[in-house]
Amino acid sequence: MTSRFHSFPDAGALAEGLADTVAAKLSEAIAARGTASIAVSGGSTPKRFFEALSGRDLAWDKVTITLVDERFVPADNPRSNHLLVATHLLKDKAAQATFLPLFRNLPSALQAAAIATDETADIGNPFDVVILGMGGDGHTASFFPGGNHLERVIASDVPRGVMTMMADGAGEERLTFTFSSLADARFLALHIEGEGKREVLEKAQSGTDELEMPIRAVLNRASTPLDIYWAP
Numbered sequence: 001m002t003s004r005f006h007s008f009p010d011a012g013a014l015a016e017g018l019a020d021t022v023a024a025k026l027s028e029a030i031a032a033r034g035t036a037s038i039a040v041s042g043g044s045t046p047k048r049f050f051e052a053l054s055g056r057d058l059a060w061d062k063v064t065i066t067l068v069d070e071r072f073v074p075a076d077n078p079r080s081n082h083l084l085v086a087t088h089l090l091k092d093k094a095a096q097a098t099f100l101p102l103f104r105n106l107p108s109a110l111q112a113a114a115i116a117t118d119e120t121a122d123i124g125n126p127f128d129v130v131i132l133g134m135g136g137d138g139h140t141a142s143f144f145p146g147g148n149h150l151e152r153v154i155a156s157d158v159p160r161g162v163m164t165m166m167a168d169g170a171g172e173e174r175l176t177f178t179f180s181s182l183a184d185a186r187f188l189a190l191h192i193e194g195e196g197k198r199e200v201l202e203k204a205q206s207g208t209d210e211l212e213m214p215i216r217a218v219l220n221r222a223s224t225p226l227d228i229y230w231a232p
């Protein structure tokens with residue numbers, strides 16, 4: 001599938017530019033269908049973008065925010081993506097948005113995945129906006145190389161929903177939307193920063209083995225053209 005590469009002079013300019021585009025996409029969705037949905041990634045990269053987006057003026061009370069993936073930890077754990085989003089995005093004007101977590105305080109991640117699948121079924125079919133990140137190993141979402149459910153989670157014919165994932169590079173057990181849940185978003189973006197991540201992207205673009213670098217599933221098979229946002 002085609003991709004468009006948007007390069008910015010620095011991380012601050014990228015955060016503002018991506019926040020402008022996402023705010024416009026959310027507003028378009030609300031104008032067209034009355035509501036909007038967005039799934040965002042965790043990690044360290046998105047913080048500036050979240051801060052910029054939180055201040056954008058739109059009908060946030062009509063927006064539902066969820067996570068592309070989550071670590072199977074409660075929201076008070078420093079590793080929680082819910083905590084990251086609550087700290088940097090669910091504030092200012094965006095405080096009016098509805099947040100749907102993936103983590104549930106249940107005995108197993110599998111039980112939490114089943115509930116998250118049910119509770120997000122109405123907002124992600126398709127998502128209006130999906131913002132992906134990428135790790136240095138070429139993972140995105142929780143599609144980790146060597147992950148116990150990697151082949152299934154990136155298969156095109158797997159139903160939409162949330163699955164569990166365990167992998168050496170992932171830390172805790174993960175909850176992740178499937179490829180099929182994310183790849184047809186009305187706006188699909190990959191947000192990466194730094195020369196190192198650009199080199200990882202170029203390596204991913206030069207090969208086809210999706211199990212080696214799962215970001216390739218998005219680069220090669222997403223039904224939505226991928227907008228890549230990068231700053232040094």
Ligand SMILES: O=C(O)[C@H](O)[C@@H](O)[C@H](O)[C@H](O)COP(=O)(O)O
Binds near residue numbers: 041134
């Ligand atoms: O839960 C997560 O960690 C993310 O969803 C993950 O897919 C992230 O986007 C990459 O690991 C990049 O993380 P950094 O932004 O920290 O490099």
